[in-house]
Amino acid sequence: MSLPNFPNIDPPIERGDAINMILSSIAMEELGLSHILNAEGEKLQFILGTLPGLTGGSPTIEEVINANESVHDVLDSAVQNHLLLNSKMFSALSTPVIPGITGATGVTGATGPAEGAMGSTGPTGATGATGTTGAAGSTGSIGAQGATGADGATGAPGATGHMGQIGPAGATGATGVTGTVGSAGTVGGQGPVGPTGAEGPAGATGSDGPTGVAGSVGELGPTGPTGPTGATGPNPTPTAAYAVNSTGQLISVLIAGTTIPLPNAQLMSPDISINTANTVFTINTFGRYRISYHINTTASLLLGSRLIINGAANSASIIKPLISLSNYSNEIEIDLASGATISLQMFAPLILGAATLISNGCGASLLIIRLS
Numbered sequence: 001m002s003l004p005n006f007p008n009i010d011p012p013i014e015r016g017d018a019i020n021m022i023l024s025s026i027a028m029e030e031l032g033l034s035h036i037l038n039a040e041g042e043k044l045q046f047i048l049g050t051l052p053g054l055t056g057g058s059p060t061i062e063e064v065i066n067a068n069e070s071v072h073d074v075l076d077s078a079v080q081n082h083l084l085l086n087s088k089m090f091s092a093l094s095t096p097v098i099p100g101i102t103g104a105t106g107v108t109g110a111t112g113p114a115e116g117a118m119g120s121t122g123p124t125g126a127t128g129a130t131g132t133t134g135a136a137g138s139t140g141s142i143g144a145q146g147a148t149g150a151d152g153a154t155g156a157p158g159a160t161g162h163m164g165q166i167g168p169a170g171a172t173g174a175t176g177v178t179g180t181v182g183s184a185g186t187v188g189g190q191g192p193v194g195p196t197g198a199e200g201p202a203g204a205t206g207s208d209g210p211t212g213v214a215g216s217v218g219e220l221g222p223t224g225p226t227g228p229t230g231a232t233g234p235n236p237t238p239t240a241a242y243a244v245n246s247t248g249q250l251i252s253v254l255i256a257g258t259t260i261p262l263p264n265a266q267l268m269s270p271d272i273s274i275n276t277a278n279t280v281f282t283i284n285t286f287g288r289y290r291i292s293y294h295i296n297t298t299a300s301l302l303l304g305s306r307l308i309i310n311g312a313a314n315s316a317s318i319i320k321p322l323i324s325l326s327n328y329s330n331e332i333e334i335d336l337a338s339g340a341t342i343s344l345q346m347f348a349p350l351i352l353g354a355a356t357l358i359s360n361g362c363g364a365s366l367l368i369i370r371l372s
Contacts, residue, residue: 022092026085033078040071223326226296226361239285239370241268243278248359253303257313257347260295260357260364272368283340287370292331293317293344295364298356300324307332308343320349333371342368 013021045051047059047067059067243262251258263278271284283289295305305328307317316332319325328346344366346355357363 019092023089026089026092029081029085033081036074036078040074043067044071223296223300226358229362237287237370237372239269239271239283239287241272241274241281241366241368242266243268243274243281243366244362245357245364246359246361247357248298248363249357251346251355251357253346253348253353253355255348255350255352257306257308257345259308260344260346262344262364262366279343281342281366281368283336283342283368284338285370286336286338288333288335288372290331290333290367290369290371291317291342292367293329293365294362295328295344295346295355296358296362297326298358300326301353301355302349303353303355304347304349305330306345306347308341308345309334309336310340313345342366 042051044067046054047064049058242265244265245260245262246264249261251260259279261278262274266274266278268274268281273282273284274280275282291307293305293307302321302324304318304320306319307314307330314332314334316334317330319328319330344364
């Protein structure tokens with residue numbers, strides 16, 4: 001492979017000048033690329049009709065596509081040239097320095113004087129650092145014994161010793177002189193009470209004392225047995241009703257009132273009816289009526305009784321006792337319209353209560369008779 005033939009440059013130029021000339025040529029080529037890019041931009045403005053001072057019709061799609069492809073090709077070529085120039089610039093800047101040919105040996109210089117003049121004395125050096133402490137010397141020999149010292153002070157007394165054993169008993173002494181009589185002693189305390197004496201004769205009868213305060217009224221005696229139910233009397237009119245509760249039922253009595261069911265011995269004319277609970281009687285014929293009721297409980301209670309007519313308590317029928325009762329009876333006369341309702345109730349005036357109706361008899365009964 002043949003070597004490249006570089007032209008001789010006369011006069012020769014330095015390496016730095018050569019690099020500057022290469023960089024100048026690269027700058028000129030970059031300037032040429034910028035003019036090319038500017039021209040391509042004006043080409044697009046011409047096709048799109050946005051070039052200042054230019055008027056005309058709108059370009060076709062084909063003309064725009066052709067112009068776009070032409071600009072694309074030019075830009076692609078410009079990018080490749082730019083990359084080439086960039087590589088050229090880095091190559092120029094990184095070119096190694098080539099050493100020149102070694103020159104000929106120069107002529108030997110003249111020999112200098114054999115000995116130079118003595119220089120002046122230098123300044124005194126600084127004081128050196130203190131040396132380290134030497135090792136400790138060996139122990140000296142034992143000295144001669146010293147003279148005996150003076151006596152020490154007397155020590156403190158020792159602790160007291162333990163007590164010795166008790167010695168033998170001494171001989172009995174002579175009898176002493178008899179003492180004088182002592183003074184009289186104090187009086188002793190009172191002795192215990194003696195036994196009770198025999199009962200004395202009875203005293204005379206005293207006069208009568210004043211009459212005592214009258215005692216309180218005794219409790220009400222138990223309720224006597226209920227007599228047998230009498231035979232049904234004749235009806236003043238064909239309209240009448242009668243019903244009884246003889247089951248011995250326990251009634252929980254509320255303050256607002258509890259209706260008593262009357263399921264037994266029911267006798268009713270066709271124009272009086274009773275509901276399925278046996279608590280509400282309905283009158284279907286207008287007229288004046290006599291209504292009576294009886295309630296008998298197994299114990300005396302502080303409860304009240306009444307008739308409920310058309311859902312309201314009838315004041316004339318109310319029994320509100322001040323003392324406990326076990327028998328309640330009342331009777332009223334009243335004008336009733338067709339469709340009127342009647343019920344028998346017990347109520348608690350103060351607190352809730354419970355009443356047990358007597359069984360096998362008239363625990364509770366209601367009699368309704370139309371008078372006219």
